[in-house]
Structures are given as C-alpha cells and as structure tokens.
Amino acid sequence: MRLTARIIAVVAAICGIASIATACGNDVATEPSKDSDPVVVEINFSGDSVDPHGSQIDVPVGHRVELDVTADAAGEIHVHSDPEQSAAYGVGTTRISLGAFEIPGQYEVESHTLGKTIVTLEVK
Template identity: 85%
Template sequence: MRLTARFIAVVAAICGIASVASACGNDVATEPSKKSDPVVVEINFSGSSVDPRGDKVDVPVGHGVELDVTADAAGEVHVHSDPEQSAAYGVGTTRISLGTFDVPGQYEVESHSLGKTIVTLEVQ
C-alpha cells in the first residue's frame, strides 16, 4: 500500500497534478508555472466597457506581470505601482510588460479614460 501511495505522488508531481489541484482558479490570469514565468492578465476593451472589471489577480512576489490587451480603439492603462506606470495600447492585441513585482501589496490597474479599475494585482 505504501508503495502505491508513493507511486501516485511521484506521478502526480511529474504530471503537475499536485500544482493544479492546489492552485486557486483565476478566470482573468494565467498562473505562472515556474519562477521565471510572468502572470498574464487578459484585458478586453470594447467601446466604453472593459473586461475584467475590478477582479483580483494573485501575483507571487518576484514574478513579472504582462497584460494582453485586446481593444477596438487605442488607449492607455495606468498602474499604481512604485514607480507608477502608464502604458499605451493600440487597436487589436497588444502585450504590455509591467516588469517584476518584488514588494507585497495591492496594485490597481486602471483605465483613466473610462474611470474604471480593471484589476487589482495582489502581490504576496
């Protein structure tokens, strides 16, 4: 019986089942699979609406964040980080790298033109 349990644990670790089972689901961001992978947040602008709207995204300390922005008009996102960041996006899909977040805290990503918080990055 012990050998069977060890075998299952090894197979689960190899297949990544253990990490999938313990990860919290997140509809707007992909969990990084290793330390060097960034958290990717998908953002969609359509007219005067944006999706997601105020969702929280978990970011492990030391990971980068990238925004995949799809938009029907050009615009800009603003990140309340230290230092604060602004990044422009164009029509279509734009990948925006926000860099690495090394300090735990909450960082809002906003659209000032729409007056909306898109996501809050929860770095922990």
C-alpha cells in the same frame, strides 16, 4: 565531575540548538526568479466596457506581470505601483510588460480612458 557534566550538557544544548537552526534554515523558501513564467492578465476593451472589471489577480512576489490587451479603440493603462507605470495600447492586440513586482501589496490597474479599475494585483 559535576562541573564536567554541566559543561557537557550546555555544549549538547548549544549543538542541538545550532542543528535545529540549520535545519530550519533549509525550509526557507527561495525567491522566485525573474525568469519565472509571468502572470498574464487578458484584458478586453469594447466600447465603454472592459473585461475584467474590478477583479483581483494573485501575483507571487518577484514574478513579472504582462497584460494582453485587446481593444477596439486606443487608450492608456495606468498602474499604481512604485514607481507608477503607464502604457498606451492601440487597436487590436497589444502586450504590455509591467516587469517584476518585488514588494507585497495591492496594485490597481486602471483605464484612464474609461476611468475604471480593471484589476487589482495582489502581490504576496
């Protein structure tokens, strides 16, 4: 009888651990869909200034980023990502799609024309 009680206790413990592991598995957050609303960053160039300038923007992992650029002169934006991205913008309003950021980290968005950091994308 003692051996049977031990076996029942071990089986009960294993089943309890299995049910706890299964329950914990249900609490895992799912990754955002690439179809989720993008994070939109509005950027305004006027003369030698840019707004925002040096701001940090939070981006959930897996979300797309789009830049709405309004400028009084043409220029280029560079993103320190992997792979690195560059995009030209013209006078007026230009929408630049950077795609989805899958890897957590900080990604600087710069104006090569002005030599300034516009924003840092904080992907987490």
